[in-house]
Amino acid sequence: MKLLGPLESRNINVSEQYVKSLPLEGKRILVTRAREQAGALSERLQAVGAIPVEFPVIRIMPPQDWEPLDSTLGKLFLADANNLPYYAWLIFTSANGVNIFCERLLSLGFHTENMLGVRVAAIGPATAAALTHYDITADLVPGEYIAESVAAALIEDTQRREESLEGKRILLPRAAEARQVLVTGLEQAGAIVDEVAAYTTVAAAGDDEQGREVLHLLQNGQIDIITFTSSFDCT
Incomplete structure (x- = not known):
């Protein structure tokens, strides 16, 4: 368990009056994100006076078999019989999907700037921001950060351009355990969805000293807020 004090990581001086005015001053907040992403959230919480308690409940792992993903990557650089992007x-x-997908793409010798005319959609600003690290700009970022909104936004965007999703191929690299609602919505609109596992989400061990410390804090009412940033964190 990693417990951090407010503004602990910042090398700045703040007045006592300012610290007391912070909206989450003194609140202990349990951060359950995977270890790789917990730090960024903890820093933001510290900045508003909170005391983050980092306790990752999931781990992000590469897929057991790369072949399904690898077989789709080259198609991003191909045209179909009508000379349109595959x-x-x-x-x-x-963001996990972005990082693992793009790193795999680069490791196989592909370059994102050569992708042939494919439009890119991202759930949420963090996912869109991760894309910019690979020189990819999201064409579509729905206002709501849930899978259902992506399907609706794609349909609306397509209709606005006086086109149709009927028969269009969509590549969806994501967690192996992801819900099917997005695939279902796109297929109902006529799209052909290639869903591939870019990574897998596994439970982090909780029956250890760290887990017992967190349980003690919870049982004694010493945690004010628990954060969940994905449905996987709750299972």
């Missing part, structure tokens, strides 16, 4: 859309539902 994939009309590439959808990312998390």
Whole structure:
């Protein structure tokens, strides 16, 4: 368990009056994100006076078999029989998916700037921001950060351009355990969805000293807020 004090990581001086005015001053907040992402959230919480308690409940792992993902990557650089991009859309539902997908792409010698005309959608600003690290700009970021909104936004965007998703191929690299609601919505609109596992989410061990410390804090009412940033964190 990693417990951090407010503004602990910042090398700045703040007045006592300012610290007391912070909106989450003194609140202990349990951060359950995977270890790789917990730090960024903890820093933001510290900045508003909170005391983050980092306790990752999941781990992000590469897929057991790369072949399904690898077999789709080259198609991002191909045209179909009508000289149109093989994939009309590439959808990312998390920053994890972006990082693992793009790193795999680069490791196989592909370059994102050469992707052939594919439009890119991202769930949430964090996912869109992760894309910029690979020189990819999201064409579509729905206002709501849930899978249902992506399907609705894609349909609306397509209709606005007086086109249709009927028969369009969409590549969806994401967690192996992801819900099917996005795939169902896109297929009902006529799209052909290639869903591939870019990573897998596994439970982090909780029956250890760290887990017992967190349980003690919870049982004694010493945790004010618990954060969950994905449905996987809750299972």
